[in-house]
Amino acid sequence: MVKTVLSTSHRGLSEWFIQRVSAIVIAVYSIGLIGYFASHSEISFAEWHGLFSNLWMKVATVLFVLSILFHAWVGMWTIITDYVKPYVISLILNVLIFFALLSCFFWVFFILWSV
Amino acid sequence: MIIHRPKNLNLFTIHFPLPAIVSILHRVSGFALFILIPVVIWIWSLSIGSPDTFDIVQQWLSSPWFKFILWLFLIPFCYHLVAGIRHLLMDVHVGEELKSGRLAAWITMAVAAALVILVGVWLW
Numbered sequence: 001m002v003k004t005v006l007s008t009s010h011r012g013l014s015e016w017f018i019q020r021v022s023a024i025v026i027a028v029y030s031i032g033l034i035g036y037f038a039s040h041s042e043i044s045f046a047e048w049h050g051l052f053s054n055l056w057m058k059v060a061t062v063l064f065v066l067s068i069l070f071h072a073w074v075g076m077w078t079i080i081t082d083y084v085k086p087y088v089i090s091l092i093l094n095v096l097i098f099f100a101l102l103s104c105f106f107w108v109f110f111i112l113w114s115v
Numbered sequence: 116m117i118i119h120r121p122k123n124l125n126l127f128t129i130h131f132p133l134p135a136i137v138s139i140l141h142r143v144s145g146f147a148l149f150i151l152i153p154v155v156i157w158i159w160s161l162s163i164g165s166p167d168t169f170d171i172v173q174q175w176l177s178s179p180w181f182k183f184i185l186w187l188f189l190i191p192f193c194y195h196l197v198a199g200i201r202h203l204l205m206d207v208h209v210g211e212e213l214k215s216g217r218l219a220a221w222i223t224m225a226v227a228a229a230l231v232i233l234v235g236v237w238l239w
Contacts, residue, residue: 020206023199030196038237045169052163072149079146104152111160 015074022067029064052115065108069101134220141198144191151188182238186231193230198223 040047051057076097084090123129131139161168175181201223205211210219 020203023203027196027199030192045166048169049163068152072145072152075142075145076149079142101152104156107156107160111156111163115163 015077018070019074022071025063025067026071029060029067049115052112058112058115061112062109065105069105073098073101132217132220133224134216137198137201137220137223140194141202144195144198147191148195151191154188186235186238189234190231193234194227197227197230 036051037043052061077094080090080093080097084093158172162172163169176185201210201219204219210216
């Protein structure tokens with residue numbers, strides 16, 4: 001992942017594609033969740049907990065989080081490429097962001113696992 | 116042969132057309148959302164963890180200060196969502212011309228502002 005994004009030999013088509021697909025997943029999931037909040041004015045712990053114990057909700061949430069991480073990765077890479085010119089610093093920032101996003105994924109994954 | 120063309124890169128004197136502002140705000144809001152990822156995961160983990168921590172989150176949600184902060188956080192979310200839809204439409208060649216592009220930028224701003232107000236009303 002780090003290698004493909006940071007190499008200059010390819011044309012960024014896969015990043016462009018990842019950005020669009022992940023954007024659609026994020027939009028669908030968040031609009032769905034907003035709809036859930038809008039239709040349930042008072043949510044109890046049992047309901048909220050029960051929602052995330054459904055297998056389909058776990059799968060959807062993992063897909064959602066993965067999409068966010070890929071989306072954020074491409075987005076942050078774009079920002080860093082535009083504003084951070086020294087190669088070494090941008091490389092370090094990219095790697096740090098990659099590991100921060102990766103740990104966010106495992107964080108969510110283990111919480112979901114325990115629900 | 117050296118051609119001297121007039122050049123102005125001073126950000127304070129450049130006139131930004133609305134589509135440029137819509138574009139840079141998309142980036143700014145995206146960065147803000149990136150920073151908020153761990154905060155959202157943390158609050159979500161509290162809400163799902165146990166009935167006690169769920170109650171804590173619900174207490175937070177009932178305080179006006181927390182509502183206001185949550186509303187502030189939802190501004191980049193609403194904006195990024197609407198501006199992102201504009202980008203997807205531009206991918207299928209909607210709103211790419213100068214005129215339609217300006218119109219799309221106006222619509223983006225208006226819809227995002229309406230969403231932000233709606234979210235505020237709903238929170239209260």
